[in-house]
Amino acid sequence: MTTTRHRAVARMIAVIGAVSLLAACSGNGGGGTGGDAGNYPDQNITFVVPFSAGGPTDTVTRMIAEPMAAKLGAKIVVQNVEGAGGTVGAGEVARAEADGYTVLMHHIGMSTAPALYKNLGYKPLEDFEMVGLVTEVPMTIVARKDFPPATLQDLVTHVKANANKVTLANAGIGAASHLCGLLFQSAAGVKLQEVPYEGTGPALTDLVGGQVDFMCDQTTNTSGQISGGKVKAYAVTTPERVKSLPDLPTTAEAGLPQLQVSVWHGLYAPKGTPQDVVQKLSEALKAALADQAVIDQMAKLGTAPVPAEDATPQAHRTKLEEQLGTWAKIIADAGVEAS
Amino acid sequence: MELLDNLVLGFSTALLVQNVLYCFVGVLLGTAVGVLPGIGPTATVAMLLPITFNFEPVTALIMLAGIYYGAQYGGSTTAILINLPGESSAAVTALDGHEMARQGRAGPALAAAAIGSFVAGTLATVALAVAAPPLASVALKFGPADYFSLVLFGLIVSIALARGSALKALAMIALGILFGTVGQDIYTGTPRFVFDQRELYGGIDFVSVAVGMFGVAEILRNLENEQARTAIVGKVKNLWPTREDRRRIVAPILRGTGLGAALGVLPGGGHVLASFTSYAVEKRISKRQQEFGHGAIEGVAGPESANNAAAQTSFIPLLTLGLPAHPVMALMVGAFIVHGITPGPNVIEDEPALFWGLIASMWIGNLLLVLLNLPLIGVWVRMLRIPYQVLFPMIILFAAIGTYSLSFNPYDVYAIVFFGLLGYVLIKCGCEPAPLLLGFVLGPLLEENLRRALIISRGDASVFLTRPISAVLLAVAVAALVVAVLPTIRKRREVVFAEEE
Numbered sequence: 159m160t161t162t163r164h165r166a167v168a169r170m171i172a173v174i175g176a177v178s179l180l181a182a183c184s185g186n187g188g189g190g191t192g193g194d195a196g197n198y199p200d201q202n203i204t205f206v207v208p209f210s211a212g213g214p215t216d217t218v219t220r221m222i223a224e225p226m227a228a229k230l231g232a233k234i235v236v237q238n239v240e241g242a243g244g245t246v247g248a249g250e251v252a253r254a255e256a257d258g259y260t261v262l263m264h265h266i267g268m269s270t271a272p273a274l275y276k277n278l279g280y281k282p283l284e285d286f287e288m289v290g291l292v293t294e295v296p297m298t299i300v301a302r303k304d305f306p307p308a309t310l311q312d313l314v315t316h317v318k319a320n321a322n323k324v325t326l327a328n329a330g331i332g333a334a335s336h337l338c339g340l341l342f343q344s345a346a347g348v349k350l351q352e353v354p355y356e357g358t359g360p361a362l363t364d365l366v367g368g369q370v371d372f373m374c375d376q377t378t379n380t381s382g383q384i385s386g387g388k389v390k391a392y393a394v395t396t397p398e399r400v401k402s403l404p405d406l407p408t409t410a411e412a413g414l415p416q417l418q419v420s421v422w423h424g425l426y427a428p429k430g431t432p433q434d435v436v437q438k439l440s441e442a443l444k445a446a447l448a449d450q451a452v453i454d455q456m457a458k459l460g461t462a463p464v465p466a467e468d469a470t471p472q473a474h475r476t477k478l479e480e481q482l483g484t485w486a487k488i489i490a491d492a493g494v495e496a497s
Numbered sequence: 498m499e500l501l502d503n504l505v506l507g508f509s510t511a512l513l514v515q516n517v518l519y520c521f522v523g524v525l526l527g528t529a530v531g532v533l534p535g536i537g538p539t540a541t542v543a544m545l546l547p548i549t550f551n552f553e554p555v556t557a558l559i560m561l562a563g564i565y566y567g568a569q570y571g572g573s574t575t576a577i578l579i580n581l582p583g584e585s586s587a588a589v590t591a592l593d594g595h596e597m598a599r600q601g602r603a604g605p606a607l608a609a610a611a612i613g614s615f616v617a618g619t620l621a622t623v624a625l626a627v628a629a630p631p632l633a634s635v636a637l638k639f640g641p642a643d644y645f646s647l648v649l650f651g652l653i654v655s656i657a658l659a660r661g662s663a664l665k666a667l668a669m670i671a672l673g674i675l676f677g678t679v680g681q682d683i684y685t686g687t688p689r690f691v692f693d694q695r696e697l698y699g700g701i702d703f704v705s706v707a708v709g710m711f712g713v714a715e716i717l718r719n720l721e722n723e724q725a726r727t728a729i730v731g732k733v734k735n736l737w738p739t740r741e742d743r744r745r746i747v748a749p750i751l752r753g754t755g756l757g758a759a760l761g762v763l764p765g766g767g768h769v770l771a772s773f774t775s776y777a778v779e780k781r782i783s784k785r786q787q788e789f790g791h792g793a794i795e796g797v798a799g800p801e802s803a804n805n806a807a808a809q810t811s812f813i814p815l816l817t818l819g820l821p822a823h824p825v826m827a828l829m830v831g832a833f834i835v836h837g838i839t840p841g842p843n844v845i846e847d848e849p850a851l852f853w854g855l856i857a858s859m860w861i862g863n864l865l866l867v868l869l870n871l872p873l874i875g876v877w878v879r880m881l882r883i884p885y886q887v888l889f890p891m892i893i894l895f896a897a898i899g900t901y902s903l904s905f906n907p908y909d910v911y912a913i914v915f916f917g918l919l920g921y922v923l924i925k926c927g928c929e930p931a932p933l934l935l936g937f938v939l940g941p942l943l944e945e946n947l948r949r950a951l952i953i954s955r956g957d958a959s960v961f962l963t964r965p966i967s968a969v970l971l972a973v974a975v976a977a978l979v980v981a982v983l984p985t986i987r988k989r990r991e992v993v994f995a996e997e998e
Contacts (some may be wrong), residue, residue: 210827216940217831220546241699242681249695271743275686279695325953331686353952356683356945361826363764363820367637378834382819382841402839427586458837 198258198435199232206262207238210357214334214378214459218293218423219263221455225446230438243332245271245278248426252280258429258435261289265423267332271479273489274332282482283306287424287436288474290443295461296396296420297338298380298406300389302365310358310392310412312347313372326350327365327373329358334421337485338374338395340492345416365389377402377460388480395419400460422481424474436471444469501584504626510854511861516559523560523861527567528869531583532575533899537704539824539901546828546835554836554850559858561832562812565825566859568619568865569808573801578603579876579892581712585703586772586804586937588931591711592658593789593796600792603878604736609746609794610801611870617754617802618863621809624758625816626856632810632844633817636762642950644766646970648943651770651935653974656981657777658792658931663981666932669923673770673936674943676701684948696908705909706937708896709916710923710930716889717921736875738794746798748781753802761807764814764822765943768807769937773935775803781980794987806988809859816852818842848853 205223209215219236226470227234239247244267254260282287299310309314317324328336328345331354343350355361355369358379364370366388368458377394381402384391393412394400409417425443427436446452447463467473510516530541542561549557572587578596590610597606624632639647652670660668679690680700691697738746756778757771779799780789790797814820819840821827833840838848845852880888900909920930954960961967 210824213827213831217834220550220831221835224550231836236543242686246695246698322955351952351955352845355947355949357827359821359830360764363637363814363818364640366818367640367818368639382843385839386817386842388842415917425723455835455837459834459838 159241198432198438199230201259202235203227203230203258204234204260205234206247206251207236208240208244208262208264208267210238210240213358214295214376214421215265215423217378217459218295218322218456221452222292222443222446225449225452226439226442229442229445230372235343243267243271243274243330245275245332249279249475251426251428252285254428255432256432258427258431258439260428261439262286262290262426263423264426265421266334266337266419266485268424268426268479269478270332270337270485270489272482273486274427282478283475285429286426287431288471288478289427289436290440290469290471291424291464291474291477292425292443292447292469293456293461293463294396294420294422295376295378295459296394296400297334297374297376298384298394298403299338299342299372299374299392299409299417300365300380300384301392302368302370303388303390304368305390306464307392310407310414312407313392314348314414317346317350318348321348321350322352324372325353325370327353327355327361327370329352329361329375330356333358335361335373335375338419340488341419342374342415344488344491345414362389381460393417402460422477424478440470500627503849504857506850507626507853507855508858510555510850511559511857515553516556516854516858517580517627517861519556519560520858520862523563523867524567524570524866525869527564527569528574528866530564531568531571531573533583533895537583537977538565539828541568542825542828543674548830549832550835554838554848555834555854557832557836558829558851559862561829562855562859563862565823566805566862567866567962568583568806569804570611570614573614573797573804574607574870574877576588576711576960577606577610578713579888581892581896581985582707582934583704583932585707585769586800586807587706588707588711588777589658589772589800590797590804592776592931593791593793595715596790596792597794597797598881600678602735602792604874605738605742605794606797607877608736608738608871609798610904611867613746613750613753613802614797614805615863615867616750616807617757617804618809618866619860620754620775621758621761621806622856622860622863625809626853629813629817632762633813636767636814637818637910639693640950641946641953641962642964643966643970644763645943645946645950646974647763647770648766648939648946648962650970650974650977651774651941652943653977653981654777655773655932655935655939656978657780658773658935659929661927661929665928667982669928669930669932671869673933673938674940676706676933676943677940683945684952694698694908696906699906700941701905701912701937702860702900702939704900705912705932706902706916709913709918710920710934712885712892712896713913713917714920714924714930716892717917717923719885720857720889736878740793745794745837749799750794750802752778753799753804754806757803757806758810761810762813764811764820766939768811768822769938769942771803771807772800775799776984794978805863812855812859812917815840816855817845819844918943 205219207216207219222234223234232362239250244264248262248264251260251262271278307316326339328339358375362379365373377400383389391406393409394406395409395417444466447469542564572583573590575583577598578590580591580595582588594606638990656663679697681688681698688698753775756775760771761765764778776796779795783795811822814822815826821830828845830840897910900913950960
């Protein structure tokens with residue numbers, strides 16, 4: 159009697175063990191052979207997102223992962239490797255097997271990391287194959303509801319007059335909100351007290367709660383709070399207005415044309431990935447970006463897929479080179495360093 | 498009457514066949530990942546998120562929410578049976594729950610946890626339906642300075658978790674805070690205590706610490722002598738709580754629910770504090786203080802209720818304001834977005850069926866959980882009869898696989914070994930792992946909010962005393978410290994006097 163029970167329980171445990179082993183292996187892409195581009199892909203592809211699950215970059219990745227998987231005919235597993243402004247995840251992919259089964263989704267942070275981190279373990283242009291650009295997410299300048307300035311120009315005047323009182327929140331060193339905040343300070347010609355948070359969620363919570371004065375963040379996070387009237391919005395940082403927030407002026411319209419920034423996203427493979435594999439990934443990316451469901455989902459976030467000619471390795475490399483130069487200067491001028 | 502209409506709308510949504518089905522799938526999966534050490538709700542929700550893209554939005558959210566509170570439920574099972582907490586809240590349950598299991602009372606412990614969770618879940622769901630928007634606006638009043646004082650209060654309260662010396666408990670809290678500082682500092686990016694190991698930049702994983710300090714250390718201690726080894730396999734007295742047990746758990750369940758529901762609303766980590774604040778309260782007001790740490794059923798029922806109530810009310814900031822309080826909630830924000838719903842304060846008005854359907858589903862989910870878990874108690878208790886030669890290697894194997902599967906980082910597995918050995922040494926020195934674990938969880942929150950409050954106030958420390966919420970919390974913290982440490986000091990003085998005589 160007792161022995162049968164023992165056996166039943168032992169069997170149950172064995173089954174649970176097998177399932178968790180399976181989960182562990184499938185999540186890891188299985189290891190395996192790779193390298194044979196003709197059969198690519200013949201196993202799961204891992205998309206590494208160097209930020210937390212549920213954040214804007216993660217959301218964009220999951221949107222395109224499904225149609226890309228359909229086009230490639232393989233399963234795509236999204237894995238979040240957070241830390242240090244995305245440099246932990248990026249470093250991991252830079253060191254990964256160059257077989258096309260480990261792919262990185264990164265945003266503007268790829269171009270700012272070399273200036274921010276002195277001991278960066280990889281070189282953006284040399285350690286990766288560019289696959290293509292994905293989307294450019296606009297940013298918005300938002301403040302707590304009862305913050306006095308009414309317009310963007312009022313805001314600039316106000317923060318200049320009260321530079322020792324005003325607080326500027328961001329989601330941590332190297333986060334998009336941090337970069338946009340730097341750009342704002344340089345455009346307005348003022349140095350403000352920055353308040354870093356661990357991610358956008360907590361930062362936005364304190365902004366809605368009135369604990370900090372203002373911040374600059376992606377429409378992905380802010381549009382709900384703006385249309386719900388929980389925060390005050392001044393401008394959107396792209397040349398054109400955003401469809402989901404039609405009343406919000408652009409920074410150029412609001413009198414601060416120097417403040418232009420968007421969170422551009424791109425796909426990367428480790429250096430040395432066979433060219434035809436990169437090509438296959440790029441084609442799949444193009445197909446995903448043309449997918450109506452993806453276009454609709456992105457529109458709701460106030461963004462859109464890049465044009466097809468930008469979802470290519472060449473366009474991606476050009477963009478990265480230009481951005482590396484731009485940010486090196488802004489960050490050096492601001493005197494920021496994250497070690 | 499409006500509330501009634503809303504609830505009717507909610508239940509008519511939540512009782513749709515596919516919604517009940519996916520609610521069940523969610524809580525079942527949640528229970529499973531809660532039971533398996535390592536694989537937590539965040540990883541599970543992240544893995545399943547893409548599957549829900551094809552569901553109706555409300556169905557998707559019902560399932561994802563089910564995984565979250567189901568895991569809170571399941572986490573207590575391994576904590577009680579094999580002293581292996583999967584989440585910080587379950588570490589508190591392990592204190593008395595595992596002691597009860599060693600005394601052959603695993604059944605009543607599991608039942609108390611299940612019943613407490615159900616009652617708490619039900620009451621907290623009512624709170625969510627009646628008062629979500631006003632509670633959310635109260636939560637927003639908490640600034641960094643207030644969170645600092647709240648966490649400090651929580652740390653001091655956690656001294657009560659120790660069975661023995663309060664000073665040793667304080668030392669363990671401090672050690673836990675130190676372990677919590679490993680990794681990159683979020684304000685400057687400076688790596689701390691990483692010894693040039695890139696893998697440590699992200700910090701030490703909670704699961705590694707919990708599995709090592711509790712599970713592995715407990716196994717090592719059990720291997721010491723034949724007597725202790727047989728004790729865990731020991732006799733099973735009864736499966737169900739006795740009449741006396743039932744009488745003893747009513748008040749702790751209600752108090753735990755109230756505490757948990759209140760703390761759960763705070764998005765800056767309030768839900769972490771729920772279970773052990775409840776434990777401390779129960780221990781403080783109990784007439785059987787000496788039983789705590791040695792199998793007091795109140796020490797299981799109270800914290801489990803608090804934990805589950807907090808799990809429900811922590812949805813309030815998300816649902817009313819679109820602000821996530823937990824990584825799982827952040828994933829759910831992602832789910833909102835993918836389904837074309839902009840998370841934010843408009844969700845209640847724009848999507849009433851979704852909001853009320855989700856709330857109604859939480860009650861249904863809690864009912865499903867209790868129906869699912871009560872019959873399983875017999876099965877779980879039988880697990881204790883597995884001979885230790887089989888059970889111990891199994892535990893370690895599952896723990897290692899589960900921890901590795903979190904982020905595929907071998908360091909997380911090495912950390913289990915390190916903390917297992919450390920935990921064993923500490924037990925031998927009479928130091929207990931629970932305060933260390935809470936220091937580890939709360940330390941980063943403490944530091945982050947301290948520094949943030951000082952940044953905002955431009956270095957003016959008086960902000961902790963001039964903000965009313967913070968000032969009250971600090972005063973309570975000081976009082977709690979005096980109450981906790983005084984008896985120890987008095988005892989020592991008595992000893993000194995006794996020696997002088």
